[in-house]
Amino acid sequence: MSTDFDLIIVGGGLAGGSLALALQDTPLRIAVIESMDEALRQASPAGERALALAWGTAQLLDQLGVWRDALPNAAPIRTIHVSARGHFGKVRMSAERERVPALGYVATARVLEDAIVKALANASVTVLQPATVAALHGGNDHVGITVRQGDQTRTLTSRLVVAADGGNSTVRRLLDIGQTERDYGQTAIVTEVASELPNRDTAYERFTESGPLALLPLGKRRSSVVWTLSHDDARATLTLPDEEFRDRLQAAFGQWLGRLELASTRQGFPLKLIRAQRMIDRRIALVGNAMHQLHPVAGQGFNLGLRDVAVLAERIEARIQFGEDIGASEFLESYARIRRDDLDRVIGFTDTMVRLFSNNRWPLTQARNFGMTVLNNLPPIKRRLVRYAMGLGERLPRFR
Ligand SMILES: Cc1cc2nc3c(=O)[nH]c(=O)nc-3n(C[C@H](O)[C@H](O)[C@H](O)COP(=O)(O)OP(=O)(O)OC[C@H]3O[C@@H](n4cnc5c(N)ncnc54)[C@H](O)[C@@H]3O)c2cc1C
Numbered sequence: 001m002s003t004d005f006d007l008i009i010v011g012g013g014l015a016g017g018s019l020a021l022a023l024q025d026t027p028l029r030i031a032v033i034e035s036m037d038e039a040l041r042q043a044s045p046a047g048e049r050a051l052a053l054a055w056g057t058a059q060l061l062d063q064l065g066v067w068r069d070a071l072p073n074a075a076p077i078r079t080i081h082v083s084a085r086g087h088f089g090k091v092r093m094s095a096e097r098e099r100v101p102a103l104g105y106v107a108t109a110r111v112l113e114d115a116i117v118k119a120l121a122n123a124s125v126t127v128l129q130p131a132t133v134a135a136l137h138g139g140n141d142h143v144g145i146t147v148r149q150g151d152q153t154r155t156l157t158s159r160l161v162v163a164a165d166g167g168n169s170t171v172r173r174l175l176d177i178g179q180t181e182r183d184y185g186q187t188a189i190v191t192e193v194a195s196e197l198p199n200r201d202t203a204y205e206r207f208t209e210s211g212p213l214a215l216l217p218l219g220k221r222r223s224s225v226v227w228t229l230s231h232d233d234a235r236a237t238l239t240l241p242d243e244e245f246r247d248r249l250q251a252a253f254g255q256w257l258g259r260l261e262l263a264s265t266r267q268g269f270p271l272k273l274i275r276a277q278r279m280i281d282r283r284i285a286l287v288g289n290a291m292h293q294l295h296p297v298a299g300q301g302f303n304l305g306l307r308d309v310a311v312l313a314e315r316i317e318a319r320i321q322f323g324e325d326i327g328a329s330e331f332l333e334s335y336a337r338i339r340r341d342d343l344d345r346v347i348g349f350t351d352t353m354v355r356l357f358s359n360n361r362w363p364l365t366q367a368r369n370f371g372m373t374v375l376n377n378l379p380p381i382k383r384r385l386v387r388y389a390m391g392l393g394e395r396l397p398r399f400r
Helices: 015-023 038-043 054-061 067-073 111-120 168-174 231-238 242-254 301-321 328-356 361-377 378-389
Strands: 005-010 032-034 050-054 075-077 081-086 090-094 104-108 126-128 134-137 142-151 150-162 178-197 202-208 212-219 223-229 258-264 265-274 284-286
Touching: 005 015, 005 142, 015 032, 015 111, 015 301, 032 067, 038 111, 050 111, 050 212, 050 301, 054 067, 054 104, 067 104, 067 111, 104 111, 104 168, 111 328, 134 150, 150 168, 168 178, 168 284, 178 212, 178 231, 202 242, 202 378, 212 242, 212 361, 223 231, 223 242, 231 265, 242 258, 265 328, 284 328, 301 328
Parallel strands: 005 032, 005 150, 032 126, 081 202, 150 284
Antiparallel strands: 050 104, 075 104, 081 090, 134 142, 142 150, 178 223, 178 258, 178 265, 202 212, 212 223
């Protein structure tokens, strides 16, 4: 049967918007269904979370044509400094040593979303917003998707539906796809600080008794704070008066950047690992947080999600060149198979980091400390880790 669209993407956030842009120049008829009104998105405090973007991610965003808009508001990471409070072990990675201009970049989610929304406005993609998905109906050669927009409800048909609707994915729930979940019992406090000393484009990852603390460069003397604490501790810390919060933050971080001053309000993000038990269903594929939601300790969530998108887009493009069905089950199975190793590795690595660095029992702290010292003195292993952090651990897919 003929369908309304070839591809419907549910969720027009970082992953969904990127997928639509990646395929905008193909003959595919594409629709994006986004539940959040544009004014609400602009006002949402969640947009202020800073994302560490691997070098490979910046390359992919450049291919999508969004990086030139994001770059003026992104800061390079030229050094990564990993340390543990009260211990001597340290790991230092530098762009200079790797002979690259930057190991990665930092930008707020809003900077990237704005660049994606701007590019989408000029793309031949139908955007339904604000609109939500109420039901999915399977068919042999199409998927029916019931969409609510204002007080209207209609059913659209498509060859393929991609779920990019984030960690609380409605599509995942409608399909009854189970999920593996680990509740870390932790909340990330996100805020911004101004520092007395310039950060010299350094991203600091500091492991403290209360949890990991990252300061990511946003400007010469501006850094974004991502501070992971137990739920109880975070609740108490979030409500401290500004000066007490500042003192506590300074004590946890130390004097690497001189005196820190608060430069924005604080927000809390409860942290969980969620992995969907399946990446595909009949004529449906999952990408980004709809498939995997990670702890931010290793800064890998969007980097991983964009690789889902790039692999899927690359394969869809190859498929349409031969006029083949983009919703066929053997095609979706190959997508899920190709993504499995990267997902296993990044999710496993992030989960190990959280457990290793959220545990303060004596033998573990010693082993961790020793490990960091050894790592810093073993250039080949460190180099592999740096390439991995840069998102270059394996072949980088291409968008076009
Ligand atoms: C504190 C914190 C720090 C982080 N730091 C990093 C980092 O340093 N590096 C990194 O790579 N990642 C980081 N991440 C992870 C990163 O934010 C996510 O991986 C990324 O936002 C996922 O993008 P997404 O498009 O898959 O999902 P989302 O960004 O959640 O977007 C989903 C979109 O779908 C829409 N939507 C939801 N439900 C529906 C529906 N039913 N119908 C239609 N639309 C719907 C939403 O409005 C939204 O626009 C961090 C996350 C947090 C919380």
